[in-house]
Amino acid sequence: MRRISVEPSVAGQNEITIEPGRSTWRMSLEVFLQNRLAVVGLVIVIFMVLFSFVGPLFWHVDAHTHLSRVNLPPSASHPLGCDELGYDELGRLMQGGQTSLEIGLFAALLATVFGVLWGAISGFFGGLLDTLMMRTVDALLAVPPLFLLLFLASIVRINRLELILVVALVAWLAPARLIRAETLSLRTREYVQAVKVMGGGSKRIIFRHIAPNAVGTIAVNATFQVADAILTIAALSFLGLGLPAPATDWGGMLSTGVQYTYVNYWWLIYPPGLAIVLTVVAFNFLGDALRDALEVRLRRR
Amino acid sequence: MTSYLLRRLSHAVIVVFLVTIFVFLLLHLLPGGPARAVLGQRATPRSIALFNQQNGLNKPIYIQYMVYLDHLLHGNLGFSYKLNEPVTTVLAQYVPKSILLVGTAYLLALIIAIPLGIFQSIRRNTIADYFFTAGSFIFYSMPAFWLGLLLILYFAVNIHLFPAEAPQGATLGQIISNPAGLVLPVITIALITVALFSRYMRSSMMENLTQDYVRTAKAKGLNSRQILFGHVLRNALIPIITLIGLSLPTIFQGALITESVFNYPGVGFEFISAAIGQDYPVLLGFTLMIGIASVVGSLLADILYAVVDPRVRYGKGTK
Numbered sequence: 094m095r096r097i098s099v100e101p102s103v104a105g106q107n108e109i110t111i112e113p114g115r116s117t118w119r120m121s122l123e124v125f126l127q128n129r130l131a132v133v134g135l136v137i138v139i140f141m142v143l144f145s146f147v148g149p150l151f152w153h154v155d156a157h158t159h160l161s162r163v164n165l166p167p168s169a170s171h172p173l174g175c176d177e178l179g180y181d182e183l184g185r186l187m188q189g190g191q192t193s194l195e196i197g198l199f200a201a202l203l204a205t206v207f208g209v210l211w212g213a214i215s216g217f218f219g220g221l222l223d224t225l226m227m228r229t230v231d232a233l234l235a236v237p238p239l240f241l242l243l244f245l246a247s248i249v250r251i252n253r254l255e256l257i258l259v260v261a262l263v264a265w266l267a268p269a270r271l272i273r274a275e276t277l278s279l280r281t282r283e284y285v286q287a288v289k290v291m292g293g294g295s296k297r298i299i300f301r302h303i304a305p306n307a308v309g310t311i312a313v314n315a316t317f318q319v320a321d322a323i324l325t326i327a328a329l330s331f332l333g334l335g336l337p338a339p340a341t342d343w344g345g346m347l348s349t350g351v352q353y354t355y356v357n358y359w360w361l362i363y364p365p366g367l368a369i370v371l372t373v374v375a376f377n378f379l380g381d382a383l384r385d386a387l388e389v390r391l392r393r394r
Numbered sequence: 395m396t397s398y399l400l401r402r403l404s405h406a407v408i409v410v411f412l413v414t415i416f417v418f419l420l421l422h423l424l425p426g427g428p429a430r431a432v433l434g435q436r437a438t439p440r441s442i443a444l445f446n447q448q449n450g451l452n453k454p455i456y457i458q459y460m461v462y463l464d465h466l467l468h469g470n471l472g473f474s475y476k477l478n479e480p481v482t483t484v485l486a487q488y489v490p491k492s493i494l495l496v497g498t499a500y501l502l503a504l505i506i507a508i509p510l511g512i513f514q515s516i517r518r519n520t521i522a523d524y525f526f527t528a529g530s531f532i533f534y535s536m537p538a539f540w541l542g543l544l545l546i547l548y549f550a551v552n553i554h555l556f557p558a559e560a561p562q563g564a565t566l567g568q569i570i571s572n573p574a575g576l577v578l579p580v581i582t583i584a585l586i587t588v589a590l591f592s593r594y595m596r597s598s599m600m601e602n603l604t605q606d607y608v609r610t611a612k613a614k615g616l617n618s619r620q621i622l623f624g625h626v627l628r629n630a631l632i633p634i635i636t637l638i639g640l641s642l643p644t645i646f647q648g649a650l651i652t653e654s655v656f657n658y659p660g661v662g663f664e665f666i667s668a669a670i671g672q673d674y675p676v677l678l679g680f681t682l683m684i685g686i687a688s689v690v691g692s693l694l695a696d697i698l699y700a701v702v703d704p705r706v707r708y709g710k711g712t713k
Contacts, residue, residue, distance in 0.1 A: 228405070232412035235688040236681055237647040243669040244677050248424060324537055328651055331539045332666055347540060351655070354543060355558065357551050366540035373535040 124386040131382030137375035145190030154184035174360035192342035200260035201318035208268030216276030238263035246334035309387030316380035406693040413685040471679035481679035492660035499583035511595020533589035542582045542655035560658035579656040598630040639695020
């Protein structure tokens with residue numbers, strides 16, 4: 094029996110025991126599940142996905158406006174009240190969740206794939222190409238994403254696919270930088286050099302040694318990317334440049350609710366905001382836990 | 395030091411150059427190009443052709459870019475036909491107000507976050523530490539617009555302590571003359587910033603506490619107060635400098651949303667109205683200025699870093 098101590102970001106010191114002879118992935122999974130915050134994050138994410146995608150099977154989601162029940166406060170038939178067009182707020186929350194989660198996930202995926210390719214190419218080839226590619230990233234990073242998004246959203250009336258593309262367009266920069274640094278450092282590690290000395294080809298080096306080591310970084314970053322993408326979409330919709338009605342997302346719901354702040358229609362403000370915060374916190378927890386689980390070097394602290 | 399500065403400066407120049415190319419391309423990415431941006435979505439092809447001819451937009455694209463650069467170097471960011479003002483005038487009108495808002499919030503955030511980070515690193519893994527860590531996690535994940543709305547709901551609607559709307563006014567003086575209206579927007583930005591900075595401060599302190607020089611200082615017989623404030627704090631503050639410099643784009647972004655929630659007449663607010671009104675010269679001029687400001691911010695941070703931390707100067711310094 095080998096004793097391994099883990100220090101998760103918040104939960105403090107945990108001691109766990111792992112029997113020898115298990116695979117790295119199995120060990121990572123165990124470390125991950127030992128982290129209470131990770132489990133909390135996972136539960137919230139699963140809950141949000143079920144709520145948004147399976148929830149409409151059990152709860153009636155309005156397809157039409159009902160002007161007779163505009164801005165109704167919460168009651169037995171409408172647990173979260175109704176919004177300014179008479180949509181049931183609970184059903185609307187499910188619908189908005191579908192948009193936020195779908196777009197967040199796909200935008201993060203797209204950004205990660207593109208960013209990883211860009212960063213890997215830049216780091217692998219180095220030289221002038223590297224300089225050029227990384228300065229481009231720097232230049233794009235200099236402009237805050239929301240400004241660029243607002244600009245793009247002002248040109249086109251955005252649909253679902255375009256929103257994914259546009260969010261990914263500003264999100265790929267962080268993974269590109271990260272993976273470039275990772276590629277640079279992994280390429281010069283002793284164990285890679287050792288493989289070279291033993292006669293291992295570059296194919297073997299890339300797939301057996303560099304890729305598995307970079308996967309952790311990529312996965313961790315992708316998780317944070319989802320959180321960021323959900324926030325970005327919410328901000329864009331809040332500013333009135335998200336998906337056109339009747340589609341909505343949590344940010345868009347808040348932007349309609351904001352007009353009723355002064356008359357204290359709190360049921361239009363709390364639920365969508367809470368949904369955003371919970372989801373984002375959950376993905377951040379997951380990312381932190383993944384980092385702890387996959388960073389083998391951190392385990393033996 | 396000189397070679398480090400030169401290298402860093404040349405990087406910054408290249409990046410600024412790329413930002414101008416990038417903004418120039420954005421202008422031409424518009425359906426119909428710059429002519430459409432000025433004449434509006436319903437302009438006829440004839441009037442667009444005429445406009446292009448009058449403004450030299452039918453010339454090869456690299457010549458247009460040269461002309462664009464020439465204008466930029468002479469301080470000409472374009473002309474807003476919607477507001478009938480040069481973009482620089484529009485900027486000059488809104489930038490000081492945004493600086494007032496963001497500057498106050500950041501000052502407040504630093505005053506809170508640095509002692510908080512120190513406190514958390516000393517009392518690490520105690521209930522108090524967990525409490526503040528959880529708090530910063532939540533505020534960090536919280537969208538600025540929702541936090542702003544919650545503050546309005548509670549402080550303005552429920553207990554009527556502060557006004558919900560930021561002070562309105564054309565001049566800086568008019569805004570300062572109504573400090574109560576500034577409270578909620580400043581708190582919104584400050585809370586989110588404290589969440590970010592205190593986390594960095596905590597981990598920076600923790601990292602320095604494990605360094606060998608701490609053990610040496612202890613062996614010399616210094617008490618923990620002397621070690622903490624004489625040695626650890628000074629080293630732990632260094633990364634915060636970079637953080638402030640690098641977070642400039644984030645600052646603009648946070649200000650954009652907060653200004654929109656509180657109707658604060660700053661750069662972000664004007665940018666949003668320009669986006670909704672499709673005032674492209676203003677959008678592009680602002681984007682360029684913010685891009686350049688961010689590059690300069692990170693350059694200054696790097697230079698300052700090199701001044702306070704000799705390791706950066708003498709190290710390889712390649713980025």
